[in-house]
Amino acid sequence: MIKRFLFFVLTLFPLWANAQQFAFELWHEGKVVLETSDTLKGLVKYDIQNDLLQIKSKGKLESFTARKVLFFEIFDSTVKRYRQFYSLPYSVNNTYKTPTYFELLCEGKITLLGREKLEYRTTNSSFYYYGTYTRLVLVNIYYLLKPNGNIEEFSGKKSDWISLMEDRDREVRGFAKDNRLDFDDKYELTRIVSYYNSLFDKR
Numbered sequence: 001m002i003k004r005f006l007f008f009v010l011t012l013f014p015l016w017a018n019a020q021q022f023a024f025e026l027w028h029e030g031k032v033v034l035e036t037s038d039t040l041k042g043l044v045k046y047d048i049q050n051d052l053l054q055i056k057s058k059g060k061l062e063s064f065t066a067r068k069v070l071f072f073e074i075f076d077s078t079v080k081r082y083r084q085f086y087s088l089p090y091s092v093n094n095t096y097k098t099p100t101y102f103e104l105l106c107e108g109k110i111t112l113l114g115r116e117k118l119e120y121r122t123t124n125s126s127f128y129y130y131g132t133y134t135r136l137v138l139v140n141i142y143y144l145l146k147p148n149g150n151i152e153e154f155s156g157k158k159s160d161w162i163s164l165m166e167d168r169d170r171e172v173r174g175f176a177k178d179n180r181l182d183f184d185d186k187y188e189l190t191r192i193v194s195y196y197n198s199l200f201d202k203r
Contacts, residue, residue, distance in 0.1 A: 021078075022078075023076050023079070024046055024047055024049075024116065025045075026045065026078070027043040027044065027045050028043065028045070028074035028075055029044075029074065029075045030042075030055075030072060030074035030075065031044075031072065032044060032053065032069060032072040033069070033070045033072065034064070034069055035067070035068055035069065037070075040055050040057045042055050042056045042057030042058070043057075044072060044074050046072070046074070046085065046101070048085070048115055048116050049116065049117050049118070051065055051066040051100055051101050052065060053065075053072060053101070066098075066099035066100055066101050067098075067099045069087045069099075069101075070086070070087055071085065071086050071087070072085050079187070083103055084104045085103050085104070086101070086102055087099045087101055087102075088100060088102050088113075088145075088151060089149075089151075090102070090151050100115075102115060102143060102151070103115065103116075105142075105186070105189075105193070106190050106193050106194045106197060107197070108194070108196075108197025108201065109196070109200045110164065110165070110193050110196060110197060111144065111145040112144065112189075112193050113142070113143040113145055113151065114140055114141065114142055114143070114186065115140075115143070116138055116139065116140060116141070117141060118137070118138060118139070119136070119137060120134050120135070120136055140186045141153065142154045142155070142189075158183040158184075161189070161192070161193075165196050168199050171199060172192060172196050175192065175195045176192050
């Protein structure tokens with residue numbers, strides 16, 4: 001009986017892991033500022049992979065591409081924080097620039113932007129019957145907004161981030177270590193970059 005139960009649990013574990021809801025699947029309290037400067041408030045649902053946005057406002061459901069939106073903000077209950085997104089011109093594969101949604105993570109000497117995508121990842125597990133299982137995970141992609149307005153993808157690891165902050169690398173490493181911050185975590189990375197920016201704000 002116990003063996004059958006364990007087999008049942010371990011067989012369904014990957015399905016449970018994939019059953020989690022992602023923020024972009026939910027409706028959030030928020031507001032949208034259109035290119036016409038009109039502001040809509042209501043329930044907002046975003047699809048940053050496809051640059052689509054929906055808002056339920058005053059009993060009406062409307063959809064907007066990044067071409068029609070300047071900015072939107074939501075209160076994301078999954079992380080209990082406000083998140084801000086901007087429609088910015090971006091070139092994919094050095095083609096012409098098109099309006100694209102980016103989340104603003106922090107602004108300053110380094111202005112950090114983010115986008116999200118879903119990927120299937122294979123995970124090792126000593127608890128799973130076959131030793132590995134595949135699950136759908138949300139991947140954060142980071143970008144740097146340059147002073148000239150260009151947006152560049154930044155796919156570096158911890159050492160690459162430190163190299164980017166080489167003028168204050170010792171202080172940044174100390175801050176990350178003292179606060180046990182992980183460069184691979186989206187919001188902890190944002191804290192690190194914000195700290196780096198603050199070193200220049202004080203000047």
